[in-house]
Amino acid sequence: MSAEHTVAGMWAALSARDWDALKTFLARDCIYLDMPVGPAAAARGPDxxxxxxxxxxxxxASYENFPGLMVSNGTDLMYEHHEEWHWATGESAVLQFVTVHRVVDGKISLWKDYWDMGALANHAPPSWLEDFxxxxxxxxxDATGLV
Known part of the structure; x- marks a missing residue:
């Protein structure tokens, strides 16, 4: 499977919130991080x-990823896309992303999301930060020094 198909499949699984399917696209030691938060609050491994x-x-209440431009050198991919978030309380947000993935042996080994956290905070319900x-x-x- 090409790196592009691996990444597209993972995002389709995430958009469906199919957590078990999503895990199948991730390497055992995959590192995921939101760049606005930084590498000290990364996650490692599918679970x-x-x-x-x-x-x-x-x-x-609903979540969907909308595909956009994907650029690849065969291993490293940049993926421009957006997500729509809708809460049961009526709030919604459209979040613009650029995501960087590294794919090794058909599995995502690195996943870095670049996005505007303020765009989410400005549209989320007040309970959003409390839930975190x-x-x-x-x-x-802590992925400091690894990414």
Whole structure:
């Protein structure tokens, strides 16, 4: 499977919030991080990455990723896309992303999301940050020096 198909398949699984399918695209030691937060709050490995993703996405009434431009050198990919988040309380946000992936042996080994956290904070319900404060943070991995 090409790197492009691996990345597209992972994003399709994420858009469907199919957590088990998503894990199949991730290397055993894959590192995921939101660049606005930095490498000290990364997640490593499929199980912990899913724990991290669920904090933001599982409570949503709906979530969808919309594909955009994907540029690849065969191993490293840059993917410009956007996500739409909708909460049950009526708030919604459109988040613009550029994501960098590294694919090795058909699995994503590095996943870095670049996005504007203020765009989310300005549109999320007031409880959004409170939910993070009480979430399971056992996934936190300090990737400083690794990415």
């Amino acid at each position: 912990d990455i899913v724990k991290r993703l669920k904090i933001g996405l599982e409570p949503l 404060a009480t979430a399971d943070m056992s996934w936190v991995f």
